[in-house]
Amino acid sequence: MASSNTTPLLSLRNITKLYPTVIANDKINLDVMPSSIHAILGENGAGKSTLMKLAYGLIEADEGEIFWQGKPVDLRNTAAARKLGIGMVFQHFSLFETLSVVENISLTMPGSRKALSAKIIELGKRYKLDVNPEASVHSLSVGERQRVEIIRCLLQDLKLLILDEPTSVLPPQHIRSLFDALRTLRDNKVAILYISHKLEEIRELCDTATILRAGKVTGTVNPNEKTAKELATLMIGHDVPSVEARHTQRTGNDPLLTLSSVSFVNHDPFGTSLHNINLSVHSGEIVGIAGVSGNGQQELCRLISGEHIDKQLAANAIEMMGKPVAHLGAAARRQLGFSFVPEERLGRGAVPPMPLAKNALLTAFEHGMLNKGFLKKKAIEQYTEKCIEDFDVRCGGPDATANSLSGGNLQKYIVGRELMLAPKLLFVSQPTWGVDIGAATAIRQRLLDLREAGIAILVVSEELEELFEITDRMHVINSGTLSPSLVTAQLTPNDIGEYMIGNQNASANSAETAHAI
Numbered sequence: 052m053a054s055s056n057t058t059p060l061l062s063l064r065n066i067t068k069l070y071p072t073v074i075a076n077d078k079i080n081l082d083v084m085p086s087s088i089h090a091i092l093g094e095n096g097a098g099k100s101t102l103m104k105l106a107y108g109l110i111e112a113d114e115g116e117i118f119w120q121g122k123p124v125d126l127r128n129t130a131a132a133r134k135l136g137i138g139m140v141f142q143h144f145s146l147f148e149t150l151s152v153v154e155n156i157s158l159t160m161p162g163s164r165k166a167l168s169a170k171i172i173e174l175g176k177r178y179k180l181d182v183n184p185e186a187s188v189h190s191l192s193v194g195e196r197q198r199v200e201i202i203r204c205l206l207q208d209l210k211l212l213i214l215d216e217p218t219s220v221l222p223p224q225h226i227r228s229l230f231d232a233l234r235t236l237r238d239n240k241v242a243i244l245y246i247s248h249k250l251e252e253i254r255e256l257c258d259t260a261t262i263l264r265a266g267k268v269t270g271t272v273n274p275n276e277k278t279a280k281e282l283a284t285l286m287i288g289h290d291v292p293s294v295e296a297r298h299t300q301r302t303g304n305d306p307l308l309t310l311s312s313v314s315f316v317n318h319d320p321f322g323t324s325l326h327n328i329n330l331s332v333h334s335g336e337i338v339g340i341a342g343v344s345g346n347g348q349q350e351l352c353r354l355i356s357g358e359h360i361d362k363q364l365a366a367n368a369i370e371m372m373g374k375p376v377a378h379l380g381a382a383a384r385r386q387l388g389f390s391f392v393p394e395e396r397l398g399r400g401a402v403p404p405m406p407l408a409k410n411a412l413l414t415a416f417e418h419g420m421l422n423k424g425f426l427k428k429k430a431i432e433q434y435t436e437k438c439i440e441d442f443d444v445r446c447g448g449p450d451a452t453a454n455s456l457s458g459g460n461l462q463k464y465i466v467g468r469e470l471m472l473a474p475k476l477l478f479v480s481q482p483t484w485g486v487d488i489g490a491a492t493a494i495r496q497r498l499l500d501l502r503e504a505g506i507a508i509l510v511v512s513e514e515l516e517e518l519f520e521i522t523d524r525m526h527v528i529n530s531g532t533l534s535p536s537l538v539t540a541q542l543t544p545n546d547i548g549e550y551m552i553g554n555q556n557a558s559a560n561s562a563e564t565a566h567a568i
Contacts, residue, residue, distance in 0.1 A: 058121045060085045060242045061106060061137075061211055066115035068101050070455075072447030075101040077266040079115070083211065088233060088243045090253045090274060092286045093263035094487040095459025096445035099246050102263070103213050106244070107139040108132035133159065136210030140200040140217060148189040152182055156203050167206075174202050179228045186321035192394075195345045205232075212236065213244045216485055218252060230256055248487050249516075250279035262286055287489045294495045294520055306331040307476045307507035308355070309370040315350055315361055323347040325354070325531045330509075332476070337498060337508040339522035339539070341515060343551050347531035348394075348511050352480050355509070356391045357381035371476055385414070388475030392466055392482065394511070396458065400465040403454035407446065408435040410453055411468055418472065434471070442467035443490065458485040466494055470501065477501065480511040495521050515544050529553050 059082040066079040076098045083089050093099045104110045106117070108126035117124055119135055126132050132139075146155050153168050160167060168184040175181040180198040188196060197217070204212055214233075218226050233243055233256065245257055253260055253274045260274040262285050270285060277285070284290055308331065315325040325347050332338045342348060353359035355369065357380050367375040372387050381391075393399045401410045408431050412420055419430050435449040442463045446456050453461060466482055482498065483491035498521055502508055512518050518525055519539060527534040527550035534550050 058085075059083055059118070060120060062118035062121075063102070063106065064116045064118065066102065066105060066112045066117070068098075068105060068110070069113050072451065073445075074266050076105070076112070079263075079266075079268055081261055081268070083242050083244060084259075085210075085242055086237050086240050087259060088237055088245055088257045090245045090247065090257040090260040091263065092250075092253065092260050092282065094287050095463070095485075095490055096457045097263040097286075097487075098266040099263055100215065100457060103139065103215065103244065103246065106132075106211075107137055107213060109139075133207065136208055137213070138204035138207045138209050138211070139213040140197065140204055140215055144196045144200055146188045146196055146199060148187075150188060151184065152186050152188065152191075152199050153184040155188060155199065156184075156206065159203065160206050170206060171202055174205055178202075178205070178232045183321055190319045190321045192345045192349045197344075209236065209241045211242045211244065213246075215246045216248070217245075218247065218249065226252075248485070248491065250274075250282045250488065253282065254279060264288060283488050286487065294492055294499065304334050305373060306333045306370075307372055308332040308478075308509060310355070311368055311370075313354065313364065313368050315354060316363075317350055323350055323531045325350055328533050330526065330533065332507045332509045334475070334507045335502055335505045336523045337502050337510060337521050338536075339518040339525040340509070340511045340528055340533075341513070341518055341525055341547050341551065342528035344513060346528050348480070348528060350531070351528065352391075352393065352478075352511060355478055356393070357384045386417075390414070390469040390472050390474035390477050392469050392477075392479040394480040394484065396461045396465060397454060401453035401461060404452055406450045406452055407439070407444075407464060408432055408449040410464075411435045411438065411449075414468060415472060438464060438467040438471055441471075443493070459487055459490060462486050463490055463494070466497075470497055474506065476507045476509075478509045478511075481514075482510060482512065483514060483517060491517070515547055518547075519544070527551055 061083040063079055063081040066076050067074070068076040079102060091099050091102065101110070105112050108129045108131050111127060117126055124135065153164055153171060156171065157164065157167055171182065171184040180201055182195055182198045182202065188199070191199070201217060218229060237243060245253070247253055254277070257274050259271060260282065261271045262269050264286070272285070274282060310328050310330040313325060313328040317324045323346060328351065340348065354361065357376070360378060360380065362378070364377045366378050369377040371384060371389055374387060376384050376387070397403045411434050412426070412431055415434055418434065420427050420434065432449050438444065439446060439449070444464045444467065445460045456464065462485060466479065469477065483494050486494065495517065498508055498510070510518065510522065522539045525537045525539055525542065525547065527547055529550060530553070
């Protein structure tokens with residue numbers, strides 16, 4: 052039965068989903084019309100991802116009904132959803148790391164390997180979501196994995212596409228292309244459910260926005276008729292404080308992080324090598340690194356964090372707090388006053404099945420948590436509770452496992468855990484990825500406050516708005532090469548976008564230009 056203009060493609064009626072410590076969805080009613088782009092707005096933990104998983108058949112509701120084109124359906128699994136024409140890109144990806152891109156896609160798509168590879172390449176070029184079909188997923192960055200998920204959905208005979216933060220890895224020039232693609236899909240009678248914390252995106256792209264708060268629908272609006280500030284207020288229930296940005300040029304102090312002519316040959320055929328990287332971060336400043344995901348951010352992060360030690364480098368090629376650390380491991384660097392927040396939350400930033408208290412112990416064990424080698428349980432719990440309270444982590448307490456938290460709440464916890472260590476040098480990769488506007492504002496303000504306290508901060512982010520809001524200087528990484536140091540106050544987003552796609556001389560990377568202030 053073909054859906055009419057007045058019959059919703061997907062209807063959710065009185066949907067309720069209960070977990071031991073929270074009501075994730077509380078009697079949700081939602082209609083998604085054909086040929087529409089429908090946004091779902093809400094704070095982290097508001098129930099957005101749970102609701103989308105219900106619509107995709109990944110989990111079952113405890114109460115309520117789901118209708119497809121006016122008829123009740125039983126979405127007990129994702130195969131049933133895909134059969135109806137529903138595709139989803141998850142915030143935490145559903146790819147097998149030991150398989151290649153094309154092998155992952157072949158698990159749900161018919162066709163020969165050669166034919167699928169050609170389609171992947173063609174779609175990548177059309178939507179500027181380039182990815183090598185033969186690359187192993189384990190070698191891909193977070194951004195590249197998201198591209199694979201988007202392409203996999205685009206290959207389906209779609210009627211409803213569910214997207215969770217799809218533009219978080221794209222430069223401004225490529226977002227336009229993706230939006231054009233989504234509008235084309237809409238015009239071809241594909242409905243789109245769109246989750247994003249970028250409110251201006253929602254105002255530009257979406258026809259309808261449903262707001263969730265604490266698991267309940269609090270309203271449905273036309274986002275074009277609201278300002279971003281009004282949408283944010285509807286979403287969190289109160290006005291969002293503005294970040295007090297201060298681009299202060301600081302001179303005269305020694306750098307707390309220095310990379311001197313660092314090159315790294317990546318033997319992974321699908322990885323990125325680094326070329327003559329020069330970088331410095333001084334106390335009391337925030338330096339940002341922008342770039343399209345997959346251009347060397349992952350390799351650079353592992354070298355700086357100490358997760359990868361390249362014996363080919365001279366010991367003083369990387370210095371922290373004035374000491375050579377290129378041959379030191381991650382633990383030794385932390386003992387100097389270094390803290391690190393990785394972009395991968397689950398598996399790298401936190402151990403998924405472990406409770407938050409034990410995840411705190413992983414990096415904060417030297418902060419009063421041990422007594423002659425024995426764990427001080429009360430101290431661990433107090434540290435964890437303070438992190439939960441100070442950073443508004445919505446969870447069931449210190450005993451809640453990391454994988455039970457929403458993506459945004461887990462990010463708040465990991466960032467909070469590291470900030471509480473009071474580091475001298477802080478390195479944060481994607482600090483507000485998937486975090487709602489209220490929490491993102493709070494995290495950015497924390498970073499600015501730390502800068503004013505004299506902390507040296509390096510931020511890798513694909514959120515250009517974020518980098519413009521908090522950084523003093525920026526570099527752009529492109530194909531493993533770092534641009535000269537750029538003073539943030541003198542830049543526009545388009546300037547950065549040109550470096551991202553290689554239209555500027557991004558190879559002019561010298562020790563002289565690396566510290567421009």
